[in-house]
Amino acid sequence: MTEVTLSRRGFLRSACCLAAAPIFTPVTFAAMPGDNRFVTIVLRGAMDGLDLVQPYDEAGFARLRPTLALTPDKGLLDLDGHFGLNPAAAGLMPLWKSRELAFVHAVSTPYRDQRSHFDGQDMLESGGEHVAEEKTGWLNRALSVIPRSDDRKAIDVNTSTELILSGPNDVDVWASDSNLRTAKDEMQLLMRLYAGDPIFANAMDEATRANGAAMAAEPDGKRAERIVDVASLTGTMLKGEYRIASFSITGWDTHVGQAGQFRRPAQDLAQAISTLKATLGPTVWSKTVVLAMTEFGRTVRQNGSGGTDHGTGGCAVLAGGAIDGGRVLGRWPGIGDGKLLDDRDLMPTADVRELAAAMLYRQFEVTARDLTTKIFPGLSFDKASQFLRA
Helix, strand or coil: CCEEEECCHHHHHHHHCCCCCCCCCCEEEEECCCCCEEEEEEECCCCCHHHHEECCCCCCHHHHCCCCCCCHHHCCEECCCCCEECHHHHHHHHHHHCCCEEEEEEEECCCCCCCCHHHHHHHHHHCCCCCCCCCCCHHHHHHCCCCCCCCCCEEEECCCCCHHHCCCCCEEECCCCCCEEEEHHHHHHHHHHHCCCHHHHHHHHHHHHHHHHHHHHCCCCCCCCCHHHHHHHHHHHHHCCEEEEEEEECCCCCCECHHHHCHHHHHHHHHHHHHHHHHHHHHHHCCEEEEEEECCCEECCCCCCECCCECCCEEEEEECCCCCCCEEECCCCCCCCCCCECCCECCCCEEHHHHHHHHHHHHHCCCHHHHHHHHCCCCCCCCCCHHHHC
């Protein structure tokens, strides 16, 4: 008997009452007109941007981080004579050298002082100015205003919809490790059973379509179990009808023993971006922008446990063939006396929402008015944005 693997979270929950298994990272896809692609990667846990891109030439950096600060003679990969890349992310260096990678230092959302992961991620994904101000995600709202978009279907690979995707536009859900194996005759029975119910029929249709795309990306039936698998699946689906994708990389909350803990997520980030480029191929990669961002940065001073605590100013990563990289962007505030926020955090000098807005403007011609009123309410953004030159 031939089996069809069906994995549509909403369908499983509402129609079959099966509990979805946990998954380590979510992926969201959306079909858009045109050839440009846009990928967001949420770095959950507050990535320490000062560890990923270290200001090794900054006076006092080594004193503030006695066991975390590196120099080129201790393995740090020099970028421009002032900043250096953590060797755990060495897989990104080819992209840096080909000017397909940039870092944006000292960015943050408007979130300040509270330093809660939950609130910080709410701000990052909702795009609002205050916690819980926006009830939907900015990526979902963007689907409503991208010009000439008559197909706004999205797919979320997760056991629960991420806030960045939540909103009024339809979402398909595909969970990489949640399967319902159904024979063809059983599938036909379900389709006839739900044909008269628009909600169930729509869920069934979404499940079938989303799973078909995913299985086409993984013809051997292999499920996405590693970040390289997720990135490969994402790249394959972006080569098809999808133009927007989003997934997360976890493990950045490094309060203790950061030198060791930081290595794995940094390697995952490098693998994810490198795999995306390899999977997309040169033509599609040349039309792609990847934006990796985190809810907030970490303290400039390392703590007594060899880690860092929740801070404010952080670092975003831009990659893709559509950017002019090979640069550390943003206005660097310095870390000397009197230059830190609350005498502990990297001072934010730009709003990470402006960076995201610039990428939507460039990739999908979203107007500045829609960006500042519908997607990121209250944001200051116009054609003079520094990030449009990235």
